[in-house]
Amino acid sequence: MHNLIDFLQKHSHWFLFVLLEIISMVLLFQYNSYQGSVWFTSANTVCGKVDSWNSAVESFFSLGKVNQELTQRNLYLEQQVKKLSTRLYDVTKDTTWTDTAGVKLLKNFRLIPAKVVSNSEVHANNLITIDKGSLDGVKVDMGVACGSGVVGIVYLTSPHYSIVIPAINTKSNISCRIQGRDYFGYLHWTGGDPQKAYVEEVPRHARFKLYDNVETSGFSSVFPPGILVGKILHVYNSVDGVSYRLQVRLATDFSRLRDVCVIDNAPVLERLEVLRAAQDSLKGNVDK
Numbered sequence: 001m002h003n004l005i006d007f008l009q010k011h012s013h014w015f016l017f018v019l020l021e022i023i024s025m026v027l028l029f030q031y032n033s034y035q036g037s038v039w040f041t042s043a044n045t046v047c048g049k050v051d052s053w054n055s056a057v058e059s060f061f062s063l064g065k066v067n068q069e070l071t072q073r074n075l076y077l078e079q080q081v082k083k084l085s086t087r088l089y090d091v092t093k094d095t096t097w098t099d100t101a102g103v104k105l106l107k108n109f110r111l112i113p114a115k116v117v118s119n120s121e122v123h124a125n126n127l128i129t130i131d132k133g134s135l136d137g138v139k140v141d142m143g144v145a146c147g148s149g150v151v152g153i154v155y156l157t158s159p160h161y162s163i164v165i166p167a168i169n170t171k172s173n174i175s176c177r178i179q180g181r182d183y184f185g186y187l188h189w190t191g192g193d194p195q196k197a198y199v200e201e202v203p204r205h206a207r208f209k210l211y212d213n214v215e216t217s218g219f220s221s222v223f224p225p226g227i228l229v230g231k232i233l234h235v236y237n238s239v240d241g242v243s244y245r246l247q248v249r250l251a252t253d254f255s256r257l258r259d260v261c262v263i264d265n266a267p268v269l270e271r272l273e274v275l276r277a278a279q280d281s282l283k284g285n286v287d288k
Contacts, residue, residue, distance in 0.1 A: 111264070
């Protein structure tokens with residue numbers, strides 16, 4: 001206490017100076033309108049800047065949630081556009097627009113939003129790690145997509161993370177078709193350019209043109225039909241000459257992949273199980 005009193009006495013002139021400065025500032029701004037307006041304008045400007053920075057920081061940290069919501073919404077809209085385009089293409093042959101279930105196809109699926117934790121695109125066997133696992137409902141062989149198109153298939157899961165085999169993995173094969181044409185093949189990546197892959201075994205009688213869209217076929221239980229895969233760039237003959245080999249520019253930019261959705265295929269698997277059970281039952285009745 002004695003040291004504090006000595007300190008105050010030793011520097012009393014500085015404290016007196018600060019006190020007089022504060023009093024003079026108060027008197028200046030309180031009784032002089034011009035200086036008062038300048039002060040409050042400057043103070044408001046500073047406060048406005050601080051609020052603006054604070055808002056920018058909050059917006060930045062909320063972008064992750066916004067991106068996840070946009071990814072899911074893009075998938076829904078992508079499906080609707082594909083189905084509506086197909087119906088429009090067929091309108092001259094069938095004017096009934098009663099198939100609304102096709103337009104709402106993805107609404108029959110549960111989408112599990114996830115973020116990409118790690119990603120590679122320069123190796124033959126590229127892998128993607130996402131931040132959702134078995135505790136979030138992710139299972140092996142579920143499809144993964146983003147707002148622009150197909151990403152890959154879940155390969156391994158842990159409680160909180162999953163490994164995805166992307167379309168740009170040489171061991172990946174995804175059933176697909178030419179949009180609006182119903183000619184089928186499978187997507188295969190041979191390495192090299194991560195923006196290009198090939199659709200193999202397209203039948204020779206297929207009719208299509210360059211830049212037609214390629215989409216998932218829905219023939220497997222992994223992906224529903226109509227998720228964009230890419231656009232046709234070039235047409236080649238297969239090695240054996242009995243089919244076409246289509247070079248495709250992939251719709252998904254794997255170098256910028258951040259937000260994805262895992263597609264819960266439980267409804268598809270349930271329908272397949274019911275169908276198999278019905279077929280087995282009918283087969284048993286025929287054998288009798």
